[in-house]
Amino acid sequence: MRARRGLSHTHVGSLHAPDAELALRNARDLYTRRQEGVSIWVVPASAITASSPDEKDAFFDPAADKVYRHPTFYEVPDGVAHL
């Protein structure tokens, strides 16, 4: 669901539907009742490849001690806007 123009789509939920066309309409009925969105994507669950909690250590922990990946070692010159 995209809440407004300019924002990106975010996941709002899951639902049952016999096909994509009806999934889109079911999503409209379930998730836009209170003006939550201006655009909907539906994706079949079978098309999603997800990371597994078992892979958490190998996937995400190595980033914890790589402080040099954060752009925090630069000094921002005075007067530079929009950085």
Place this chain on the structure above:
Amino acid sequence: MSSLFDFALALGDDALIAAQRLGEWTSRAPEMEEDIALANIALDQLGAARLLLTYAGELEGAGRDEDALAYLRGDREFRNCLLVELPNGDFAVTMAKLFLLAAYQLPLYTALSGCADERLAAIGAKARKESAYHLDHASLWVKRLGDGTDESHRRMQDAVDQVWPYTHELFTADPAAPVDPATLRADFDAVVSAVLDAATLTRPADGWAPGGGRAGVHTEHLSYLLAEMQVLHRAHPGASW
């Protein structure tokens, strides 16, 4: 039909009775998603009914508001078409009724949005978007059930055959009305034929054409519906949340 009051009342009653019938599906639809979809559509109809009945009450000038018109009339005083009061039947019958009603309401509200009466034009402009969705929703189901399994095809065709005769009443000519219903027939026929074709369904032959709803002569089903809809208000007049 004779006056603007009668016109607004008839349209308001169509929407009100359609809302009440659709509301009967709440918690009973084939799947949760459809349950919410039908409730959404019922609430759209109820919203249109409130606007139309409020306006009808003002036009009448007898001090009746939307509640008085909805809850304190008997069945002979209702002006809805027979189509909306028919029992829901199975899901196919409900979809056939919704499909045919939306195929009528969409061109009706669209034409109304351009009529000379400002209030009716505003109501039409709001309701036509909702009707477009109702038509879309019902069309998808008619196609899927019609072009589905042998069993779903049989039941969808039965449903269309069953409610078809009640569509003729919708287009009874009334040249004095803000929108003459007879002028909507071409749009209705085009949409219905296209969807029925895609659904591999046969358009029923025109023949028996029951009517009388606009004159207050209803099927036996309406008074039962009204009894349930009106019982609380009649037991506790003026009650509010």
